[in-house]
Amino acid sequence: MTWLALLSSASIIAIEWRSLRTASRRERTLYTLFVSAALLMAVSFDTHLLTGVHVLAPVDALFRPATEWLYQVL
Amino acid sequence: MAKVQISRVQLVFALVWCVIGTGIVAIPTAIAQFTVRDAWICALLFSVGGTLVALLTSLFTRYFPNRTLTNALMDAWGPWLGRLIGIWFMAGLYITNCTVVREAEVFVGTTILPKTPEVMIGAFAMVAVAYAVYMGVEVVMRDVEFITPLVMLIAPILFVLSMQHIDIHEMMPVLADGWTPVLRGGVVSILVYALEMVIVLQFIPFLRRGKLAAKDVSIATLIITLVLTIVTAVTIGVVGPATHYLSYPVLEAVRNVRVGRFLERLDTLYVIAVISTIFVKMTVSHYAWCTGMKDLFHLSSHRVTTLSGALLVWGGANVLFENANDVQQFIFYTGPTYAVCTLLLTPLLAVAGIVVKKAMAVKR
Known part of the structure; x- marks a missing residue:
């Protein structure tokens, strides 16, 4: 997945090179943030860094009890 | 350039x-966790969620017509x-996109490409999605127009042929266990899948007749309820308690469909139809996410x-x-409750905010 992510990132930069040169700082920041986050995810997937870690645990902790309560009420 | x-x-x-797109795959399974015999009644309950979205769209377009x-x-x-609040909504939309991509990866991996890594399936799907979204909303909607007749040709044939195996018993x-399992079975279709139609609010400025958006949501609700009820009834009739x-x-x-000894394995056609509709779902959701990001961060x-976001969705899905x-x-x-707090409350907050703002302006 890392190699695929690297290849995709390189392709995206190549495709958007012209628009990136004229882009505002905010756009470039957002762009860098997304590509870096995707690369980080790919690396963590390949290295099993997040195996056993439930990334959506905060969302689950907030909403799962409420959903279970809803099922019980019904 | 014309609008x-x-x-x-x-x-x-x-x-x-x-x-x-994903509802036809997930809703019968979700319902069957609670009831099998009365599953078709749960599918009918989709109309409750759809009506809620139609009312919300009507309210939203009254205050924000464009x-x-x-x-x-x-x-x-x-x-x-x-x-x-917008970032909260965008995060919800991002998680929805990741869910759809992961569901697509698993579905394709299980049904037609068992030896291909799921990551690769997702990557290739996202390339197509990113290209369609990059080209603009017109291409996304042309996709919808192109896919519609194909699916409408395949789906009725498959379900009519499936009907020969239905056991009505x-x-x-009906309702032998009361309403409790039926209502529990309807939660996912009402609160998750029906509320996904709130995505229409990201397309209001692009609509030729924005004022009729609520009516369009109602028509879509009617069609979806009908299709889901037929599909669920046929599935329960053919598969029986094993659905659970x-x-x-x-x-x-x-x-199960076989015509004589020469026409079988028609499930391939079903898989093609599902993949086509999931593709539409992925493009529409990703386009909505990209326009949301454009609005929130004042992008050009x-x-x-579009491209970096598609990469992020692919990474997130896996x-x-x-x-x-995990997805299920x-x-x-x-x-269900996450969708209520994200998809239902966010538009309500927008309307409430503008009502208060207008009331305060009148007082001054």
Whole structure:
């Protein structure tokens, strides 16, 4: 997945090179943030860094009890 | 450049495929966790959620006739608080996109490409999605127009042929266990899949007749309810109590179709139809996410986040959900209240904000 992510990132930069040169700082920041986050995810997937870690645990902790309560009420 | 406008037919079918894309795969399974015999009644309950979205759309378009939801939030709550609520909505949309991509990966991996790594399936799907979104809303809607007749040709044939194996006794007696399992079974379709139609609020400025958006949502709701009820009834009639244990019960129903000894394995056609509709769902959701990001961060075009966002969705789909069970658990046990707090409350907050703002302006 890392190699695929690297290849995709390189392709995206190549495709958007012209628009990136004229882009505002905010756009470039957002762009860098997304590509870096995707690369980080790919690396963590390949290295099993997040195996056993439930990334959506905060969302689950907030909403799962409420959903279970809803099922019980019904 | 002429302003792109979405016709009513395009909008209705975009909404229909957005829900049915993954709904046809997940809803019968979700319902079967609670009831099998009365599953078709649960499918009918989809109309409750759809009506809720239609009312919400009507309310939203009355106050914001030509604004996207993200724009409306910033108009109502100001640039900082509005952006914060918008980011909450965008995070919800991102997680929804990841869920759809992961579901697509698992479905294709299980049904037709068992030896291909799921990551690769997702990557290739996202390339197509990113290209369609990059080209703009017109291409996304043309996709919808292109796919609609193909699916409408395949689906009725498959379900009419499946009907020969229906055993009506699998659905009897009606409501033997009361309403409790039926209402529990309807939660996912009402609160998760029906509320996904709120995505229409991101397309309001592109609609040819924005004032009729609520009516279009109602038409889409009617079509989806009808399709889901027929599909669920046929599946229960053919597969029976085994539906409770299957990940893809509709696929099993279609797999049973045989005409003589020469026409079989028609499930391939079903898989093609599902993949086409999931593709529509992925493009529409990703386009909505990109326009939302454009509004919130004042970007020059939705294209700024199209490619990098597609990469992020692909990464997220594989990291957030380790396997098919993770996705299913999230949709069944976290999704309902999360969807209410994200998809239902955010537009309501936008409307409430503008009402308060107007009332305060009148007082002054």
